[in-house]
Amino acid sequence: MTAKAVYKPRRFKFRLRRLTFSRFMLYLLLTALVVIAGLPLFAMVCRSLMPLDELYIYPPRLIVHKPTLRNFSDLLTSLSSSTVPFTRYIFNSLFTTVVTVLASVIVCCMGAYGLVKHKPAGSGPIFAVVLAALMFSAHVTQIPNYMVVNKLRLVNTYWALIIPKIAVAYNFFLVKQFCEQLPDSILEAARIDGAKEFRVFWTIAMPLLQPAWTTLAVFSFVNNWNDYFSPLIFISSNALKTLPLALQTLSGGAGVVARAGTVGAATFLTTVPSILVFAIMRGKVMETMSFSGIKS
Amino acid sequence: MSVKNAAAFRRPKRLGIDRRRSLEAYIFLIPWLIGVCLFFAYPIFVSVRLAFSDIVEFKGLKTAWVGFENFRYIFFYDINFVPTFLKVVTDTLLNTPLCMVFSLIIAIFINRKMVGRGFFRTAFFIPVLLGTGYIMKQLLGMGVDGMTVTTGILVPKLIADLLGPSITEVVQGFLDRITVVLWKSGVQIVLFLAGLQGISGSLYEAARVDGATEWEMFWKITLPMISPVIMMNVVYTIVAFFTDTTNPLVDYIYKMNFTNQQFEYAAAMSWLYFIFALVLCLASILMMRRHIYDSGAKG
Numbered sequence: 001m002t003a004k005a006v007y008k009p010r011r012f013k014f015r016l017r018r019l020t021f022s023r024f025m026l027y028l029l030l031t032a033l034v035v036i037a038g039l040p041l042f043a044m045v046c047r048s049l050m051p052l053d054e055l056y057i058y059p060p061r062l063i064v065h066k067p068t069l070r071n072f073s074d075l076l077t078s079l080s081s082s083t084v085p086f087t088r089y090i091f092n093s094l095f096t097t098v099v100t101v102l103a104s105v106i107v108c109c110m111g112a113y114g115l116v117k118h119k120p121a122g123s124g125p126i127f128a129v130v131l132a133a134l135m136f137s138a139h140v141t142q143i144p145n146y147m148v149v150n151k152l153r154l155v156n157t158y159w160a161l162i163i164p165k166i167a168v169a170y171n172f173f174l175v176k177q178f179c180e181q182l183p184d185s186i187l188e189a190a191r192i193d194g195a196k197e198f199r200v201f202w203t204i205a206m207p208l209l210q211p212a213w214t215t216l217a218v219f220s221f222v223n224n225w226n227d228y229f230s231p232l233i234f235i236s237s238n239a240l241k242t243l244p245l246a247l248q249t250l251s252g253g254a255g256v257v258a259r260a261g262t263v264g265a266a267t268f269l270t271t272v273p274s275i276l277v278f279a280i281m282r283g284k285v286m287e288t289m290s291f292s293g294i295k296s
Numbered sequence: 297m298s299v300k301n302a303a304a305f306r307r308p309k310r311l312g313i314d315r316r317r318s319l320e321a322y323i324f325l326i327p328w329l330i331g332v333c334l335f336f337a338y339p340i341f342v343s344v345r346l347a348f349s350d351i352v353e354f355k356g357l358k359t360a361w362v363g364f365e366n367f368r369y370i371f372f373y374d375i376n377f378v379p380t381f382l383k384v385v386t387d388t389l390l391n392t393p394l395c396m397v398f399s400l401i402i403a404i405f406i407n408r409k410m411v412g413r414g415f416f417r418t419a420f421f422i423p424v425l426l427g428t429g430y431i432m433k434q435l436l437g438m439g440v441d442g443m444t445v446t447t448g449i450l451v452p453k454l455i456a457d458l459l460g461p462s463i464t465e466v467v468q469g470f471l472d473r474i475t476v477v478l479w480k481s482g483v484q485i486v487l488f489l490a491g492l493q494g495i496s497g498s499l500y501e502a503a504r505v506d507g508a509t510e511w512e513m514f515w516k517i518t519l520p521m522i523s524p525v526i527m528m529n530v531v532y533t534i535v536a537f538f539t540d541t542t543n544p545l546v547d548y549i550y551k552m553n554f555t556n557q558q559f560e561y562a563a564a565m566s567w568l569y570f571i572f573a574l575v576l577c578l579a580s581i582l583m584m585r586r587h588i589y590d591s592g593a594k595g
Contacts, residue, residue, distance in 0.1 A: 034419045037478040107327045114324025118317045140566035144339030167331025197320050274425040
């Protein structure tokens, strides 16, 4: 809010004096970068619309010449012909992802808040663990992880996809970073007014941390939605497979060449929910960074 | 005893309250700690044991201690590990600074109030939504036909013929790298944006009153104020490059694990790899620590 008030008068001057060249260059540069970043995306959309003969032309074509929806209908038939309907995969993916995200947001925010704002004994080592955990690729611990999940008798259930992904170090790290900017005085004021600790957390810290946890929620959603690795390991029943795993099975094995268009369509379809979630949360992720009360 | 230290440091006379708050903190932390113990700490312990042993029996994963045998094998017998490792290291060392510079510049640009700001913000963030796992693999080359998306597209054939193969290769390599870096810097851009928006406008106002130029304000205000975010971003970027699914070494380790089922050997490789990433992160933290501005918000 204050930033706006400061920038406004300057803006008019800027616009009157040097609207032309520097602005033009700025837009040109940004557009060029957007084009470079957007190319693979564009290629993906085009590939999903390409008929088979266009997919294998050399030199490869970027823009589709004879767009067709055949790939999508092929995808539906090749996935649904089995005993499990296509919509089941979508439900599986949605259910596990949404539950994971909700649980992760609450658990990580609580943990980070406790660690940062109370500085309990042993907070140093705990933070060291977080940092270390950040650096591990999920692949490193995958085998022992499987053993744990197996011992808990979770293999081949939805919980195998949810529980291991709740206490994620990266999410914790992100919230912790924002927690440190939370002024103690606001929390202290609430405590003096007689709020219990959980109430302080829920009604004061959480709303203030909203930029952090909405961002976290989007990242977490995207990661879990796109993840085919853990369902690959934990899920063997066809009815419990998630969408990315079901699609992944398409792109492997025999007949890959013939199914290239279907894979393109599948790739395109998988990206849609992530983009939708982002479109809904975008305002919150990007704009609500106005730290009301923070950074006076 | 560290309770006492913390208490003595923060609030000399109220040990009781501090101890109670410590307890409260652990109540808040417990769910997270359980998760970490089960799915991080214990698996790590098992994987260390695996790295130093040989699997005798797959059922129940019975192992025998062999010391550094697995590590010896990595360096003296495995012809794939060292070249792949070096490639990953050079890639990381090149990409991380590039990524930082690019994302900071982009963040500063799209933090201005301008027409189409929302569009640019979304455009640079979209790769984050798609750039993980399966889709990234499909898009950046390891897909169905093993062809890079940018090949033959960014540099049209006509121009390629004119320039000759060697120059085309350089240009192509450069463009490919920029594409990869841009695709990996969505998160960094968002974090930088958050950092930039956290800088109080009054600082700039004061500087402007004192007659500072935009350029001076960048070096004297923006950069110092955003330095904690830069450090966080550097660590994040290094880690992201290292743990990425498109990373050839991760792919190699993965194959060793699941195709060849040499769990102990894969564990040894991952540990070597992890230690390197850790050293790199610590080195960058140590190097940057002196230049970090402390907001003092911790009270």
